[in-house]
Amino acid sequence: MPELRSIDAIRDALRSELARDPRVVLLGEDITVGGPFGATKGLVDEFGEARVRNTPISEAAVMGLAVGAAATGMRPVVEVMFMDFITLAMDQLVNHAAKLRYMTGGQLRVPLTIRVQGGAAASFGAHHSQSLEAWLTHVPGLKVVAPATPADARGLLIAAIRDDDPVIFIEHRALYWTRGPVPDGHDPVPIGRAKIVRRGADVTVISYSRMVGIALEAATRLADEGLDVEVIDLRSLAPLDIDTLIDSARRTRRVVVAHEAVQHGGVGAEIAARIQAEAFGELDAPVLRVGAPFVPVPFSPELERRFVPDADDIAGAVRSTVRRPSAVPAG
Amino acid sequence: MWLIRAFEEKVSEMYARGAVRGLIHLGIGQEAVAVGACFALEPDDLVVGGHRSHGHALARGADPERLLAEIAGRASGYCGGKGGSMHIAATDVGFITATGVVGGNVALALGASLTAMSRGGGQVAAVFFGDGAAQTGVFHECLNLASLWRLPLVFVCENNGYAEFTPLSAHTVVAELSAHARTYAMPTRAVDGNDVLAVRDGVRAAAALAREGAGPSFVECITYRLRGHYEGDPAKYRELAELAEWKEKDPVRRYEAVLAERGALGGEDRARIERRARDRVETAASAALAAPFPGPADLMTDVLSRPAGA
Numbered sequence: 001m002p003e004l005r006s007i008d009a010i011r012d013a014l015r016s017e018l019a020r021d022p023r024v025v026l027l028g029e030d031i032t033v034g035g036p037f038g039a040t041k042g043l044v045d046e047f048g049e050a051r052v053r054n055t056p057i058s059e060a061a062v063m064g065l066a067v068g069a070a071a072t073g074m075r076p077v078v079e080v081m082f083m084d085f086i087t088l089a090m091d092q093l094v095n096h097a098a099k100l101r102y103m104t105g106g107q108l109r110v111p112l113t114i115r116v117q118g119g120a121a122a123s124f125g126a127h128h129s130q131s132l133e134a135w136l137t138h139v140p141g142l143k144v145v146a147p148a149t150p151a152d153a154r155g156l157l158i159a160a161i162r163d164d165d166p167v168i169f170i171e172h173r174a175l176y177w178t179r180g181p182v183p184d185g186h187d188p189v190p191i192g193r194a195k196i197v198r199r200g201a202d203v204t205v206i207s208y209s210r211m212v213g214i215a216l217e218a219a220t221r222l223a224d225e226g227l228d229v230e231v232i233d234l235r236s237l238a239p240l241d242i243d244t245l246i247d248s249a250r251r252t253r254r255v256v257v258a259h260e261a262v263q264h265g266g267v268g269a270e271i272a273a274r275i276q277a278e279a280f281g282e283l284d285a286p287v288l289r290v291g292a293p294f295v296p297v298p299f300s301p302e303l304e305r306r307f308v309p310d311a312d313d314i315a316g317a318v319r320s321t322v323r324r325p326s327a328v329p330a331g
Numbered sequence: 332m333w334l335i336r337a338f339e340e341k342v343s344e345m346y347a348r349g350a351v352r353g354l355i356h357l358g359i360g361q362e363a364v365a366v367g368a369c370f371a372l373e374p375d376d377l378v379v380g381g382h383r384s385h386g387h388a389l390a391r392g393a394d395p396e397r398l399l400a401e402i403a404g405r406a407s408g409y410c411g412g413k414g415g416s417m418h419i420a421a422t423d424v425g426f427i428t429a430t431g432v433v434g435g436n437v438a439l440a441l442g443a444s445l446t447a448m449s450r451g452g453g454q455v456a457a458v459f460f461g462d463g464a465a466q467t468g469v470f471h472e473c474l475n476l477a478s479l480w481r482l483p484l485v486f487v488c489e490n491n492g493y494a495e496f497t498p499l500s501a502h503t504v505v506a507e508l509s510a511h512a513r514t515y516a517m518p519t520r521a522v523d524g525n526d527v528l529a530v531r532d533g534v535r536a537a538a539a540l541a542r543e544g545a546g547p548s549f550v551e552c553i554t555y556r557l558r559g560h561y562e563g564d565p566a567k568y569r570e571l572a573e574l575a576e577w578k579e580k581d582p583v584r585r586y587e588a589v590l591a592e593r594g595a596l597g598g599e600d601r602a603r604i605e606r607r608a609r610d611r612v613e614t615a616a617s618a619a620l621a622a623p624f625p626g627p628a629d630l631m632t633d634v635l636s637r638p639a640g641a
Contacts, residue, residue: 025445025449053480055476056472058473058475060438060468060469060472061469061475061476062472062476064437064438064441064442064469065438065439065441065442065473065476067442068379068438068441068443068444068445068446069442069443069445069446071427071439072377072442072446073446074445074446091432091435092435092439096430096435096439101633101634101635102413102633102634103413103418104413104418104420104422104633105412105413105633106411106632106633107409107410107420107421108420108422108427143635164636165636
């Protein structure tokens with residue numbers, strides 16, 4: 001299987017969909033020169049300025065334009081240069097993209113993909129580092145995906161562009177240059193399905209995006225201590241693949257949810273509540289969460305390092321789920 | 332115009348007796364903008380409205396019964412009762428959507444015009460918005476972007492003098508909103524928004540430019556709403572003398588006078604047109620109110636293309 005970096009897998013997905021479907025159009029700041037990280041590099045030369053459109057720094061207008069274009073038959077892909085800037089486009093995203101299908105009784109659909117890039121890495125500070133996915137998963141009518149590997153980055157982006165609903169595609173900056181195997185062909189990865197990336201019997205760690213790799217690192221360490229950890233990559237935050245999560249929770253009886261976003265009010269809170277509501281009697285410990293502290297993303301490299309949860313944090317949470325006495329008799 | 336007037340007076344009456352609920356924004360007094368503009372557009376053009384858009388949808392040819400059913404929250408409404416007065420869509424007649432967020436619709440219309448441009452063939456988009464929207468940030472972003480990309484779009488500004496409860500002069504020192512469009516190097520014209528022929532001519536010229544590939548234009552229509560901001564708003568923020576002055580400029584009566592002067596409309600014709608409009612609306616209202624509400628299963632449909640997996 002060929003290996004690609006995530007950034008190249010993303011570009012490969014964009015290229016294949018631009019070539020496949022004339023309704024696909026890319027919109028974003030500086031994308032004709034590749035954007036800050038090169039995700040769209042060279043695409044304007046292949047597809048022209050009518051389909052790879054450099055926009056002014058006007059997030060609200062560009063997002064609204066994309067929603068209106070999607071609702072009238074196109075398949076726009078908007079690049080929001082930093083996830084933090086999605087704040088400027090929230091009316092268009094939350095009030096319009098998410099609701100047009102419902103409010104019009106299905107007369108309209110909004111096949112729109114929004115690529116956002118974020119995460120706390122390399123000291124970009126509080127306005128260029130946030131993980132705001134919980135805001136988006138809270139809105140009915142939006143789909144949210146967050147790949148952890150190059151293969152999923154390409155497959156989920158292809159799925160998002162072919163999807164008939166608005167999909168927010170979350171890219172983690174720190175993963176852009178990580179290589180990984182990518183299958184031949186351009187098959188989509190279905191939205192709404194989690195993936196068990198490490199089988200284990202003792203504790204389940206549920207994660208997504210960059211934190212999946214860190215969870216795997218923690219699992220490797222814990223294996224040395226005799227703990228067999230299962231790691232699930234959610235891939236899709238909305239809709240959630242709740243069946244896979246509940247099934248794993250029932251098998252391991254202990255669950256930790258880990259994400260880089262602040263723990264308070266995060267995606268992990270919903271997952272913990274769902275698992276506890278549906279499998280309470282089969283759990284040996286409360287579902288624990290690992291997330292960033294409830295502060296803005298700090299600038300100083302030393303503070304940023306402390307802000308982002310690491311393998312020690314995840315391992316610690318896993319250990320504490322097994323140290324707890326069983327809430328109910330086993331069996 | 333009579334159909335819109337009769338329709339909205341019926342909605343007002345239905346609201347007063349509790350047959351219609353919610354926030355209802357009527358455009359009584361502004362009919363000439365809707366009719367003049369839509370008359371200047373082609374059937375396959377793409378129109379986006381705002382929160383005060385019953386008239387725009389009707390002027391595009393929307394079915395009064397399905398529209399009234401929507402406003403009354405019935406399953407037979409255009410949106411199955413899920414949209415309501417502020418979220419009308421009648422895609423069968425090219426009325427793409429309305430919106431409850433002032434200014435939000437302008438950006439949607441940009442997208443419709445991008446679709447039109449990419450299709451080729453001279454299709455254009457038009458968007459109706461009020462003077463209040465001109466103070467939003469997204470409005471200015473949109474003027475810039477539409478002009479930059481030469482999008483085939485007609486900005487139809489319905490300047491009715493009031494943003495909700497506040498006169499325009501209390502929200503901006505810019506006396507002519509079309510000045511904003513000139514800033515972005517866009518052709519603009521200000522027209523008497525209560526003169527249906529002036530609106531038609533203004534929008535027709537703007538649409539022609541858009542069809543030729545000359546980009547967007549801005550048509551500011553000076554008008555006035557004869558009702559409050561929404562039904563139930565007593566509109567105590569304006570002088571009765573001002574209201575009386577604008578009632579004299581009623582666009583329906585004015586156009587009747589123009590036609591009468593040309594010998595194209597006799598007294599009986601006038602009465603017949605009004606009666607026909609009112610009859611049509613009465614029939615639509617009876618059917619709409621007799622229609623069932625959406626059922627429990629309808630609550631969860633039309634959220635996503637596939638049922639939510641969560």
